[in-house]
Amino acid sequence: MNAVLTFRDLTLGYDRHPAVHHLSGTVEEGALVAVVGPNGAGKSTLFKGVVGLLKPLAGRVELGNLRPADIAYLPQAAEIDRSFPITVFDMVAMGLWRRRGLFGGVGRADRAKIEEAIAAVGLAGFEARPIATLSGGQMQRTLFARLLLQDARVILLDEPFTAIDARTAGDLFALVQRWHAERRTVVAALHDLELVRTGFPQTLLLAREPVAWGATPEVLTPANLLKARRMCEAFDDSAAACAHQAA
Template sequence: MSTSVAFKNLTLGYERLPAVQQLDTEIKQGSLTAIVGPNGAGKSTLLKGLTGSLSPIEGHIEVSNLRADDIAYLPQQSEIDRSFPISVLDLVAMGLWREIGAFGQVGRKMRGRVEQAIAAVGLRGFESRAIGSLSGGQMQRALFARLLLQDAELVLLDEPFSAIDMKTMADLIGIIERWHGEGRTVLAVLHDDTTVRSHFPETLMLARELVAHGPTETVLTSENQFRARQMCEACASTPHVCGKSAA
């Protein structure tokens, strides 16, 4: 497989304080990859770097043959203002922005596509519901419907299964596996080891710096997890040692 994303000596952070350091690795085109690591490992920061919302402190990210609108991003639900007065249909229709622009109108044909996406995630009949009235699982289904309409080559998911029921999780995993089958590249920040082992062939483990990256069965080991915890604890207690492997 060719390379979809390459991280070249990448350091990302906030106010010059590194959250991801000296990352050198490649994501293959069409791969389905889990990003794992302890709290504070830099997982969400890495996705923000990929979206371009966070600029590198050092190094760079190479994204092969992709424009900005070829990248779809699902943030954590906690980052979404659900008090905004918008319906499910309008939220999902935002997935068409690259076709209609910021102020374009959704015509009859496009509305049909929006309704199909809503039906595909199991929300038929919810079109006029305000997003503030949705449960966590229903909101996540609506956000996945928006991703379906974006039709992106690179899909970034930040904790897509947080605070949702098992039925919703199974349905959303089905959508992710369909994307994988279509040859799209999917990166997902995840915490549940069982989910990673069952559904994600590749894993990238972070602890601010790279711990391991490759087939899930070789990366998601107790030894690597212990090392990752050591590295993150060292950064939390003595920031000046960050970027160096824990002893």
């Protein structure tokens, strides 16, 4: 097995306050990992650390032989200007950026791929619609179509099914399973424990400190979940510098 992501005593945070505290472990190539934990547990922070939007306070993330281009990232609250006059087709076409770049033409084969991706998320017929007219669920489907085109080896999904109805979530989860079958690595932050138990073989339970990481049934035990719920969210401005030393 080949590790694609390795966390080495990783601490991420803001203004010296840790949001992810001393996380160590690896994500294997082709793994399907759920990241579970209460709000404020550091799930989004962890993703930002992996894609390099946040510099570690301590420790590091090793990307193995991944190039940054191999990681696709769907943030929880994408900073998308929904009023911008752009169509679903063009929005999805951005997924080709890494292969077409600044000037590469979008040829007939690419157009077919884009239409295929739009159909795969159930939005066939929406190609010419401006994104301003989409519902929340349709927007999420559009972003998944873009992820499909990105063709990345590692896919990070930050609460992809939050505020999405059951049918849309089901359709989009089918895409996650398709990626898993294609040996892509998928790491998703989720709150739906039922979905995690049935669909995700591995789970990282995070409550600022990593509570447990491993096979889902062994991680999501009542004892572990209780421990995660006891996490204190508040920062302590007078907290002493962390004395924990890397092993």
